[in-house]
Amino acid sequence: MARRLSVIRAAKLAGVTRAELQSRIKRGDLPSFDGMIGVEDLMVLYPATRLTDDRALERVEQIKADALGKDIAGRNLPEPRVLARRLSILGQQLTRARQQAEHYAGVLESLESRLRELEKSPNEDTRAVVQDIKLALQSALHHERVEGYASGANADGGVWMSVMAPQVRLVPDDHEFLVEGADTVLEAALRAGLSIAYGCSNGNCGECKARIVSGEVREVRPHDFVINELERDQGFALLCSVAPVTDLVIEVGVARSPDQIAVQSIDALVREIQRPGPHVMLLRVQTPRTRRLRFLGGQYARVIAEDGAVEAMLPLANCPCDDRNLVFHVAEDRDDPFAQYCFERMRKGDPVAIEAPFGDFVIGDEAERPLVFLACDTGFAPIKSLIEHMIALDRIQGMHLIWLATGTVGQYQGNLCRSWEDALDHFHYRPLRVNAASDPQNWSAVLTGSLARLDRPEARDYYIAGPGHFADLALEALRKLGVPPEQCRSQVIPPAG
Template sequence: MDAMSAQVTVMPSGHRFSIESTDTILQAALRAGIPLNYGCSSGNCGDCLARLVSGEVSKLCPHDFRVKEADKAKGALLMCAYTAVGDIVIEARVAGADDIPQQTISTRVKAVEPINAQILALHLMTPRSQRLRFLAGQSVRLASGGAEGEYYIASCPCEDRHIELHVRHDQQAFAERAFTALAKEDVVTLTGPQGDFVIKLDSRRPIIFVAWDDGFAPIKSLIQHAMSLDVAESMHLYWLSDALGHYQENYVRSLSDALDDFEYKMMATDADPAELAGRVLAAHPDLTRCDIYAAGPAAFLDSLRAGALARNLSILGWHQEVM
């Protein structure tokens, strides 16, 4: 039987995503990068309870959690058990950073991708039945062979079981192991996620992303998430680096080639923080309708924030991660 595609609209957030008749509402939402709230994903906990506002659904998976008859009559359904029959509107809660529980997952190395002497991209796969719940911009703790380290996730939550991290050859024990011993199929235990440097879902405005060195990892995740959610009117990326280099410049260029509303500028860290902040903001005299997401050292972020607020950025439009 061919899978049929329909549209799901989520209230009150207004998110929309496509769903095929072979997917549960939850599976389709997560694939689209929309972090609807859930727990077990297998019909046991009730955390994915939503309300059907309009349209028709059908049960795809059995579930042990009992939805009260009175609630069912009002449209209550488990998103991990039902699919849509045609276009539907549901009322459901979108998870924030505080809603996501700490998880410990045994992953396998899919690839260790050396990029230069200072940085490698580590690709991990979670087990088939277990995906990591996280929001773009968050970090996790990695452990392997007694070595540990903390890293930002560089991939999108919409990527199902694949997780990309950028490992810098620094003092962390995990970095030494990653550069010298880690190989395909090795087990890496992942604990997390941590952090609240996450995309704001309730506004659709131009977004300026600013990354310093490997601050590009959380910024890359945020860019991919913003793309999958279609929450940005336009996107500008400024990537400042000297020591590590712009190690995924080809990827950034491919985004610029593919998207009409994505611009980027690679910059050197060859001046003091105030001067660099001024260069980033030079093309943006009025930031009234913008959000800025910036990851880098504190002195630079302080200068950038001061300059942005002086150009009318709302204090609610400033999002930073000190690295």
């Protein structure tokens, strides 16, 4: 029997994104059966598929690791008890497969014996039919044997991936992700960029309670929230406290739009202050372990400091998958009390209050066209959040970033953008620079010239973030290129209160 893989595992083996495989399936390039892909079909389309030393995949995983701000190298292997359980399950599957194979071998032997008897029939038509059946059987058996030899390594690789990383499917939205190492289901979902319901992530609030439709989990963390006996019998568990032993199907909703996530108020601390340039600051804020911020890429927050004396609306500049370590980009501005406080008085360990998330500058699940991001100065912050969210979701399918610098701020994270371009096959970065005091027509000419270099600009979706006049110029340039207004979204920096 031909081995079949889920889309997420097939993408891992081939070293491509799920978005690319799904696109090939829609175009009819890659056959699929009930959402599964045959190993042989995958090899035909991607003959360079490798099960180990997959450098393209490693580069993407490194980008994800950088986005999370954590070293994921230690998360590759599950803990011994889970690994032993999964090996036991695979052993049982192997035993059943062998028993089935022995049964089929007996059936074939009986069939061959019957055919040999029929070959002695005096009826010439009967003998001809028997010969046709024998030839068809021999051909099919030989073909299966050759395919088995050719794809044996890949089949083993699929089994190895089953041991290493259980697969979780969320219904009814049909999202899939792998759980690496000793991660809980909640941690793995967040790393995959999926915004499922949760609160404390520490087993106290019960917000992440969900029903395990199929598969086996084990509790890896104690929790205070009580799941009654009836709910346990129905399969309910806290996703922050359990890890998968087998592949899982879980009934839980995934937030697709901003209105599905409530505004949260969290007391946090300044964890780190970085100065990538003399006139810009990266403010890293850490929430308590029991209060993490749930948001979507591209949204923003109200940051309140000095006991409410100063505050600002700032875009979140990190991936939602790192829900505890929040990043904000602050440009120096002597007319802004919050910026003055940050550059002159803020210190590591200072308390800040966070109210978030706000805004609808997000990428919906329905987005299928290639993406173009237009940023001006610290408008890069929400764009960075969107890009990292797309990387975590494994939806990298044609992305262009055009970053316009107008003055002293500059492209302060240009190296990060170049690393994305180097690591991701379908990501392109183009830095632009204009004089902040120059004629707006000059800005428009620079933007229009850069956008005109895109192949079929009208067939893309655009996300624009920066000062209001920059957003207006970008939208006008896109209109002249024939881009429909519904394919453009913009976020003015700073966001409105």
